[in-house]
Amino acid sequence: MTVRAFEIAELLDQAPDGIEVLSLDCFDTLIWRNTHAPTDVFADIEFVGGGVEPRMWAESHARKRAYLRTGAREVGLTDIYREMxxxxxxxxxxxxxxxxLxxxxxxxxxxAPTVALMREAKRRGLKLILVSDMYLTEAQLRAHVAGAAGDDVLxxxxxxxxxxxxxxxxxxxLFPQVLEALGVSADKILHVGDNRAADYDxxxxxxxHxxxxxxxxxxxxxxxxxxxxxxxMLDPQCGITRxxxxxxxxxxxxRRSDDPAYMLGHDIVGPGLATFAHWLKNELDEASAKAGKPVRxxxxxxDGYLPWKVFDALYPEMGASTVEISRFVAxxxxxxxxKFLDHYLEEWTERLPxxxxxRQxxxxxxxxxxxxxxxxxDAAKVEREAFVKWVRKDRDIQRKIFTRRNAFLKKIIAHLSAAGVEQGDAVMLVDIGYNGTVQNLLTPILAEAMNVSVSGRYIFLREKRQSGLDKRGMIDVRNFDYRTLHALSxxxxxxxQLCNVEQGSTIDFDADGTPVREKTDAKAASNATRGVVQAACLDFVSEAAGPSRVRAPRADGLDSRCRAAAASFARLFFLPNAGEVGVFESFDFDYNMGSAASVTLVDKGRxxxxxxxxxxxxxxxxxPQFMSAELQAQGLPVSLANFTASRFKLDLRSTDFEVGGIKVPVILAGAAQQGVxxxxxxxxxxxxxxxxxPVGPQRPVVAVQxxxxxxxxxxxEFGFMPLEDMWDGKTASTVPAQATADAMEQMSPGLFRAGPTGVLIAAPPAGTEPMVLSLVFRPVVARKAAAELRVAA
Incomplete structure (x- = not known):
């Protein structure tokens, strides 16, 4: 019989008739740890170089020594520490x-469900025993159970x-000795445990049973x-001293559902945002105490929609509000x-039409x-430069911009007032991150217009330029280095995309502060999927499936939860599984800059x-915003290479991967000479x-044999790119060559059946700029007479 964790509380309803004894394994059945592996707790042992490996080695050596000396297969902590x-x-x-201990x-x-099973067993009059493979003594194990579950459970x-x-x-x-000690037949016992070999087989x-x-x-x-x-990968001390x-x-x-979107919301987004809510509550309490008044x-x-829903579910007494101040609005x-006009033009001229x-x-x-x-x-670039020059020189148009801005500021203030912000308040802007641009822009504005002090708290915070403002991130430089934070950003x-509410970006306000939003052409599929993710997230927060722990372990501190959330989010960002990639394929995103234009989040073909x-x-x-999703189908080695290179900013170049090449004969035919x-x-x-x-100024005809x-x-691919672009590793500038196939029959798009003299010919490109002809091909069937593709040394 197989039982899932969420089913174990009702296990006795399926038990065979005549059961008199419920036998339970202890660890990972009744008593769990809040670490990935049981041995992870050894990182807390203070030992030079880390305690995990020395502790594991000591146990292994102690077991070998005990078996060689007495034939015993089990040891105790005393034996282990004498080795260590x-x-x-x-x-x-x-x-x-x-x-x-x-x-x-x-x-x-x-x-908690195992404890519920135990209580039900006693209600039915069953005897209850623990059978554990463990190096603890009985007294140590009993004390451990009492400490984790309570004396009433013990x-x-x-x-x-x-x-x-x-x-x-x-x-x-061990089981024969259990039977002898109990004095009951084996068919009167139901044993439950997580180890297939030890507890079931x-x-x-x-x-x-x-x-x-x-x-x-x-x-x-x-x-x-x-x-x-x-x-x-994220934390060098994780698994060593942490x-x-x-x-x-x-x-x-x-969790019962196996829907990919539900799993994503419940298992990843839920834990991460719940941790953020707890962290944020601490930050608000600290900021309020420092300010001498409540920080709103x-x-x-x-993007703050789902974090707000989670926070409000956990801390409704905090009176959290929402504001629709997009980057465009700010x-x-x-x-x-x-001064501010020049700063804006410098930052955005090359990024927006x-x-x-x-409109901005x-x-x-x-x-x-x-x-x-x-x-x-090309013409658009010229016009954009002319536009910027006009705005910078025309004083009349500048006056109009500044006048309209002042009127617009009154509408921003009306919007904040509608959210409950009053003169002299202290507010904390809450967002996903990662730079806090809206806070940068609003802080001086609100200080001058409303005497409001502004702080900011984010899930991720990575500032390229230090603002000097009151900013913190649950994941920031206090727990990770800039290289890691940049990779995550x-x-x-x-x-x-998982956290936002499906509505257009705010581009204006009515006089009373009501947001005016950009129209959006949202996909119904992404809306439905996002809804499933968000509902599952809130199920996690509310423990909709029932409580999982009798009480939290002492090591379940906020710092360890924040690090766990970082690992969970980073795993999604860099090592998504196929089901998660499928969830994101329906998503588009926009840049929140007053334009309804959107971009596909995942393009696996790219x-x-x-x-x-x-x-x-x-x-x-x-x-691309989600490169790892586009690489996922290529397998874990490719995904890990992407993750490692991004996390550690490795200086890896194409030449580092050049092994196992094959020689390709090429005819170069110019006006004066030709050769192979x-x-x-x-x-x-x-x-x-x-x-x-390479194709120089002479522009020979190139025929690849x-x-x-x-x-x-x-x-x-069969096309030309400037030599300069080749060194930069760019692909967008590759221009398809005017190609002719000779003695090569095209059987389907891109697939050719080639005779021994088959060549693919590229007509010379125009101009004299040094170019490179780039050919990407796959030998579907090699010509055996070609000496095994003439493997290069």
Whole structure:
């Protein structure tokens, strides 16, 4: 029988008739730890270089020594610490044992559904025993259970069997000794435990009824392993002197739904935002005490929507409000004089079209129409430069901008007043992050207009330029370095998409402060998916599936929860699984800058084609918002390479991956001479190769003799790029070549059947700028006579 964690409380309803004894494994069945692995708690042992490995080695050596000396397969803590501490005396050994027991107690908690099962067993008149494979003594185990679950839970237990006391575990011979001590037949006992071999197979072998407790479904188990791995990547001391904390494990075990969107909301977003809410409450209390008055939390919409819902669910007494002050609105309200105007133009001119710039400056269409006529990119750039020059020089248009800004500021104040902000208040802007731009812009404005002091609290905070303002992040430089924070910030849009409310970005206000929003063409699919994610998040916060812990362990502190949240979010950002990628495929996002234009969040084709064309380093100069999702289908090695390179900012270049190349013969035919040269094609991904052929000012015709090495070949890219772009690793500037295939029959798009003399010919590009012909191809069927593709040395 298999039982999931959320089913265990009702297990006796499925038990065979005639059961008289309920037998429970202890660890990970009744008593759980708030760490990823049991051995993670050893990181709290104070030992030079970290306590985990020395403690594990000592136990391994002690077990080997005991077996060689007496044939015993089990040891106690005394045996372990005599191995670990060498020449320590008895007092030192006892002190070390006491410290480990205290550490275990700090991380231990009782799983509430198992306790409910125990209470039901006693109600039905069953005898209750614990059978544990453990190096603790019976007295130590009883004390541990009482500490984690309470004396009342320990009182439910009639008898305890610990492998340490019997010299053998459940897989060796402990169950026969249990049967002998109880004096009952095996078919009267139902044993429950999480270890398939020890608790199920061995129990069945000895005639007991058994139920295998499965703590997590396969997706959750894999995700928790990846979260643990991510924690090690983020924090050099994690797993060494700091345990890998996973305080959300028990509640994840309670989830029943296997819908990918629900899992995403319940198992990842829920724990992270609940932790943020607890952290924020501490920050508000601290700020209020310092200010001598209540600090009002204002959640910045749209992205602050779900954090607000979570915070309000946990702390309704705080009276949290929402404000719809987008970056677009804040920027518009900040342009008070020529200095701010220049600053705005410097930052945004290259990032926005003329129409968006003009809207930001509150110019009417007839005022800027002559700068908004371009139909191609080059002309648009010229017009944008002319527009900026006009705005900077025309004093009359500047006067209009500043006058309109002053009127707009009154509407911002009306909006804040509608949210309950009064003259002289202290407010705390709350958002996902990561720079706090709205706070930067609003702080001087509100100080002058309303005598309001502004602080900011964020899930992520990474400032490139120090603002000097009152800012903190749950995840910031106090717990992670800038390199880590920068890597996380590149995918923050992933969390924003899950947290926001489906409405257009605020671009204006009515006179009474009512927001005027940009129209949005939202996808129904993304709306529905977001709704599932958000509902699941709130289910986690409310413990909709029921409580998972009798009480929190002492080690469940805010710092460890914040680090666990960082690992959970980072794992999603860099190592998403296939189900999560599927959830995000329906999502688009906009830049919240007064434009309804949106961009697809995940384009799996972009990642696939990028890898084929440039290999693992193609992402060095690519900045899609969720690159890891586009790489996920390529497998964990590619995802880990992306994560590692981003996290540690590794200086990896395409030449570092150039191994296993093949020689490709190329004919270069110019006006004065021609010849054949071999160029090396280097492997990229999915069996593709990339070869580059330089083309100088003489502009020869290039004919690649693919027929000499391939009978069938697939062509992914055949085009020219400037030599300068090649060194930068860019792909966008590749221009398809005017190609002709000779002795090569196209069987389907990009797929050719080539004769021995088959060539792919590129006509010379125009101009004299040094170019590179880029060919990406896959030898589907190699021509055997080509000496195994003439492998390059």
């Amino acid at each position: 501490l060498g020449n320590a005396d008895d007092a030192e050994i006892e002190a070390a044992i006491g410290r480990e 205290a550490i275990e107690a700090d991380h231990a908690f009782a799983f 009182a439910l237990v009639d008898q305890v069997f610990v492998s340490n006391a019997y010299g053998e575990g459940k897989r060796d011979g 061995s129990a069945i072998e000895h005639g007991l 058994a139920a295998h407790l499965v703590q997590f479904d396969a997706d959750a188990a894999a995700r928790l392993r990846m979260e643990a791995a991510t924690a090690l 345990p890998v904390a996973q305080p959300h494990r028990a509640q994840i075990a309670m 939390p204002l959640f910045v919409m749209r 920027l518009r309200g900040s342009i008070a004089d020529e 003329v129409r968006s710039l003009a 400056l509150m110019l009417f269409s007839h005022e800027y129409a002559k700068y908004d006529k371009a139909t191609d990119a 590149r995918s923050i849009v992933v969390l924003e 990642g696939r084609h990028g890898l084929r064309r440039r290999g693992l380093t193609f992402y060095n100069d690519q900045l 040269m071999d160029f090396t094609a280097w492997p990229t991904a999915e069996g593709y190769y990339h070869v580059r052929v 693919l027929g000499q090495i391939c009978e069938w070949v697939q062509v992914e």
